Amino acid sequence: MVAGFFRVGLPEACRSTFRWHLSYALLDAIAGGILLNAPMMALKRMGAPDWQLPLRELYTGVGMLLALYLGGWMATRRKLPFVVIPGITAGVFTLLMPAAMGQSFWFLTLLGLSAMFEFITRPATTSVLRLNYPVEHRGRATGEVRKWTSLAFMASSLASAALLQQVSNGVAAGRYPPFAADATVAALLFAAGGLSMAGFVCFSRIEVRERIGPGPAAPEPWYEPVRHSWRIFVGDARYRRYIMSCFLDGFCAALYLPLIWAFLQKTLDYDYVGATALMHVIPAFAAFCATGWLGSWFDRTNPWFAWGWIRIAWGLDALILAATPLVAQGVPPAVFVLPVLGRVLRGVVQGGQFVMWWQIGVTHFAPPGSDTSRYMGIMAFLAGAVRLTASAAGIALTALKVPAADLLLFGGLGIIVVGGYSFLQAMQERRDVRLATIAAFESQFTSEST
Numbered sequence: 001m002v003a004g005f006f007r008v009g010l011p012e013a014c015r016s017t018f019r020w021h022l023s024y025a026l027l028d029a030i031a032g033g034i035l036l037n038a039p040m041m042a043l044k045r046m047g048a049p050d051w052q053l054p055l056r057e058l059y060t061g062v063g064m065l066l067a068l069y070l071g072g073w074m075a076t077r078r079k080l081p082f083v084v085i086p087g088i089t090a091g092v093f094t095l096l097m098p099a100a101m102g103q104s105f106w107f108l109t110l111l112g113l114s115a116m117f118e119f120i121t122r123p124a125t126t127s128v129l130r131l132n133y134p135v136e137h138r139g140r141a142t143g144e145v146r147k148w149t150s151l152a153f154m155a156s157s158l159a160s161a162a163l164l165q166q167v168s169n170g171v172a173a174g175r176y177p178p179f180a181a182d183a184t185v186a187a188l189l190f191a192a193g194g195l196s197m198a199g200f201v202c203f204s205r206i207e208v209r210e211r212i213g214p215g216p217a218a219p220e221p222w223y224e225p226v227r228h229s230w231r232i233f234v235g236d237a238r239y240r241r242y243i244m245s246c247f248l249d250g251f252c253a254a255l256y257l258p259l260i261w262a263f264l265q266k267t268l269d270y271d272y273v274g275a276t277a278l279m280h281v282i283p284a285f286a287a288f289c290a291t292g293w294l295g296s297w298f299d300r301t302n303p304w305f306a307w308g309w310i311r312i313a314w315g316l317d318a319l320i321l322a323a324t325p326l327v328a329q330g331v332p333p334a335v336f337v338l339p340v341l342g343r344v345l346r347g348v349v350q351g352g353q354f355v356m357w358w359q360i361g362v363t364h365f366a367p368p369g370s371d372t373s374r375y376m377g378i379m380a381f382l383a384g385a386v387r388l389t390a391s392a393a394g395i396a397l398t399a400l401k402v403p404a405a406d407l408l409l410f411g412g413l414g415i416i417v418v419g420g421y422s423f424l425q426a427m428q429e430r431r432d433v434r435l436a437t438i439a440a441f442e443s444q445f446t447s448e449s450t
Helices: 002-006 012-035 038-046 055-073 080-100 104-119 122-132 138-172 180-204 224-235 237-267 272-298 303-330 334-364 371-399 404-429 438-442
Strands: none
Touching (some): 122 371, 138 272
16 A cells, blocks of 8 residues: 555565565654754753763764674674664663753763664665665665655654744743653653654564575684675775775765854854754755655666766755855845755755665675675775764864865865766776666676575
């Protein structure tokens, strides 16, 4: 019924997977929309100091680093437990957050631990989706799911923020009792934790089509998963070029991303509502409109070519934002028109970027079977390295008083350069029919094993 309603045109064999995948993703997106407001909860209700706000990113970075080891460890094991167990654990940490409402440090630590456990599910999630979706329809299915989750995330974050604001105003005006604000925060967090756990229960209903071979004759050394990942990095030149392009792209984006809030508020004089609309609402709505089509297009094109256009649009967003103050001096309406244009460009490719990075891009390089989680573990480790190095560089440059507009300019140009490199790689691969698309790559392998 769900597959028919959304008209994704999937074969009957994978419609059950799509229904449970979509159910999981929608519930998780609603929970994520609520948790987007958690830092604001810590600021307003607990007076959290600024230094505590990056705690979530810190723990997420740790999760990304752990994913390298787990991606190798799970390679010859059943994948579903590596999604469900850490996913349920993430929900439990969210449910514990109301108990820490008096202490902002522990409140944000629990938020970070929840994010960390949610993140380490990603290598196994990619493996499950690869096993269960035919390669000819994988982009369509994952793109359609991402399309609807973009809308759910946007609606959830806005609705929860509006509720918190209404109750806060009501308490200040004496219409609600003083405890109503804390009670609302607790109720939202309980809802987020429950929805997140329900989502992973839905994912557990997927019947994973995997074949587990016999394990090793003798126990492997504890470091074997890391050593295997290192052999992949050294031995697969195509994949090495791919992940290095992702590192440069991600580094340039992460360098300026945390500063956009301050740039919108301090340089362009946007209020809270306007900044929130540009940061989340407009990109999410554009992603809802475009991601379903992009997913279908990914099935028919070379991933390098798709990455080229994604990176061009992403980089142009940063350049347009950087140019806005200068242009607005001569054309005042540009202070509204240009940021909206930039955010629309980013939003159009935002869902596709997620699908390529976390769900199907790696399948153009990893042979079907046990290596999928290993390759994805390397990608997750890379994302952690990007987050840590770019954050450190951003902090250092900000401390040196480098303007946010300069970082936007540098980051945007860097992303566009990587986009140009992506087009060059696509032109090279198109000369080889075996690499024209993900489906062409996988057709070289006559069987899959886990």
